Amino acid sequence: MTDFLRRTGRRSGTGSRRGACRVCRKQRTRAAGTIKLHAADMNLPEAGNQAELQAQPLPLPVTENASTGTASQPAVVPEAERLAPAPPVVEVAPAAVATPKRPRPTKSSARTGGGKHRPRPLPVNYSPSDVSLLRTTRNGTVWMRGKTDKGRRWHQEIDLELAVTLVKERAAVIVNRTTIRRLFSNKDFRSYILTRDNYVCHFCGQYGDTIDHMLPRAKGGHTTPDNCVVACNECNQSKADKDIEEFMREL
Known part of the structure; x- marks a missing residue:
């Protein structure tokens, strides 16, 4: 938090910050100083005054011919090409190795202990009081769900023996092989x-x-x-x- 400037004003809080971090501000200051120094060496206006920069032509460097010993200037570059911005440099990142994504477990798979283990489907014409269909989850328990007096849903884990007793004594019915519902x-x-x-x-x-x-x-x-x-x-x-x-x- 200390790398960012404090926000000022009536609505500023204790931890409110804004602007760039300290490292970015130093880089901007260093870049601005480099531009000013370059402009002073070449007798050019600062980068902030874009109108003067476009109005004054850049001085052409003088090259010396080694064979004749005379100085000559290179060909004049047109103003449109000289003022045209340089093409941006595109860095190509190395191809990342594609890793397969694991499927997110659903609610039913999360309750049974994982996405791979799922209870077998019940027969088409099954009886909701047939206790022989009940199976335990990987945790060795059976899920029981129901509603409170105010209608809120709840669920908990119980033993297989208790689940069989509740179904036999007509207090619950079978929803699937690992879940019963209180009536x-x-x-x-x-x-x-x-x-x-x-x-x-x-x-x-x-x-x-x-x-x-x-x-x-x-x-x-x-x-x-x-x-x-x-x-x-x-x-x-x-x-x-x-x-x-x-x-x-x-x-």
Whole structure:
């Protein structure tokens, strides 16, 4: 940043810079000094006054003939050719070796661990609950995706065993061989269970407005339609983490 000049004015900030860098400014100054020195040696006006430079003809150098010892001047060059700009010098760079570009991985290939590994396509008439179609990615996991209560999409990696359980218990469906999709958000799942059981407690038959896991989550149960039932508040607190057989004997 210190190689560039500070910007001045009311709207200039602490780190605002403008113009050329220090090396370029030195080159411009050195080039301008060389032009002035050359103009002074040849009694020519400076390069800035282009009108005077075109008006005054350049002095012709005097050459000496070695055989006769007399001085002679070369032929006069026409003014149009003398003032014509020199053709630009074009530098030809060496031919670069063309290197093949690697294809950018897509979203599906990035999730499966690389562009070369892609899951095999599913059969035409496949069942979305057929767990035999599931395969793991290179990381040894299965992708699960879904939506939140506000409609935002999410995805995460889970084990193959959990993915099989969620599909079997009708909480998810198979999208492809390495991905499943949750069918319910938290709010939708609660509404679905309460409506399915008609707000009736599964244990005592009274009015219920809570959801209880038949196999407790502490013992490996999951929040799926096959493992959740409606329960009243009293039965839900009494059951806690007991198995359903043990709790039904106590009733």
